[in-house]
Amino acid sequence: MDCFYVLIAFNPQFSFFEWGFLIDLMMITIIGNLKGGSGKSTVTFNLALWLAQVGKTVVTYDLDLQRTLSDVAQVRQEEKYEPPLVVYTQLNLPQQPLNQSEILIDVGTGNMTEMKRAISLADRVVVPVVPSQADIWSTQRFLYFIASEARGKPPEIFMFINRADTHSNIRESDQAHQALNVLPGVKVLQTRLYQRIVYRRSFSEGLAVFELEPSGKAAKEFKEFAKFLYSSNN
Numbered sequence: 001m002d003c004f005y006v007l008i009a010f011n012p013q014f015s016f017f018e019w020g021f022l023i024d025l026m027m028i029t030i031i032g033n034l035k036g037g038s039g040k041s042t043v044t045f046n047l048a049l050w051l052a053q054v055g056k057t058v059v060t061y062d063l064d065l066q067r068t069l070s071d072v073a074q075v076r077q078e079e080k081y082e083p084p085l086v087v088y089t090q091l092n093l094p095q096q097p098l099n100q101s102e103i104l105i106d107v108g109t110g111n112m113t114e115m116k117r118a119i120s121l122a123d124r125v126v127v128p129v130v131p132s133q134a135d136i137w138s139t140q141r142f143l144y145f146i147a148s149e150a151r152g153k154p155p156e157i158f159m160f161i162n163r164a165d166t167h168s169n170i171r172e173s174d175q176a177h178q179a180l181n182v183l184p185g186v187k188v189l190q191t192r193l194y195q196r197i198v199y200r201r202s203f204s205e206g207l208a209v210f211e212l213e214p215s216g217k218a219a220k221e222f223k224e225f226a227k228f229l230y231s232s233n234n
Contacts, residue, residue: 030118030125030155034145035138038128039162041068042199044106045085049208050226051102052083061105062087068203069106075206119149126229128162128193131176143183160189160225166196191225194218 031040041064052058062069073087119125125146129139139159146157159180164173173192180188193199198209198218205212210219 028118028122028124030122031128032115032125033127033129033135033139034142035130035135038130038135039193039199040128041106042203043128043162043193044104045069045072046202046208046210046222047226047229048085048102048104049083049211050223051104052085053208053210057101058085059101059103060085060087061103062089064106072203072206075204077206079206081206081211116149119146119155120151122150122155124156124158127157127159129159129176129180130163131161131165131173136176136179139180140183143186147185154185157186158189158229159183159186161192163195164192166194189225189228191221191228193221193225 031043048058048060070087070089073085076085127139127142129135161173161177180186196218198212198216201212202209209222213219
């Protein structure tokens with residue numbers, strides 16, 4: 001039986017009750033944090049194109065009122081890049097599984113009720129964490145929030161440092177990583193995504209970091225991140 005992967009960068013703006021009939025067919029992954037600016041949309045965009053690159057059929061939803069993912073998909077369409085990234089702005093999931101299909105959903109914060117529903121359905125939660133004290137505090141609160149809203153088997157929780165410092169003499173990323181390691185029930189990814197200009201360019205130019213600079217550091221680190229994230233389900 002084929003398995004769906006659903007990536008949700010939240011807060012959800014639409015009801016998840018309609019998903020009930022597909023729960024047994026999906027691996028539901030939430031990507032997010034309570035604090036804004038964690039880079040969830042950048043991660044979602046690059047994951048969608050990475051999944052397409054490795055041969056998956058990607059169905060992407062942009063339910064964030066800012067429509068950032070839709071904007072970058074439009075840039076990609078105007079430039080006629082392949083593969084195209086089709087983004088839907090209304091959540092109408094397939095009535096039956098698609099072969100080798102991955103569903104990614106990018107949603108902005110704003111509706112706590114629907115975020116709670118998403119967590120209650122999640123198999124795992126992937127949390128990008130910016131290396132700052134405020135983000136660590138927010139992440140800790142988010143961990144408690146997940147525990148309070150999970151239903152049945154609690155979801156796996158993966159955390160990773162996003163927008164990490166590129167200079168070795170700046171220790172904030174290492175300190176944030178150490179702080180995450182002491183949180184209970186969390187798997188902290190060793191792979192970090194760094195604060196690189198190419199991630200911003202990926203949005204303005206409609207290309208993933210591994211398309212912009214195939215041999216660059218960002219391409220290498222993002223592929224390592226994506227491979228670990230999906231191989232963890234095998």
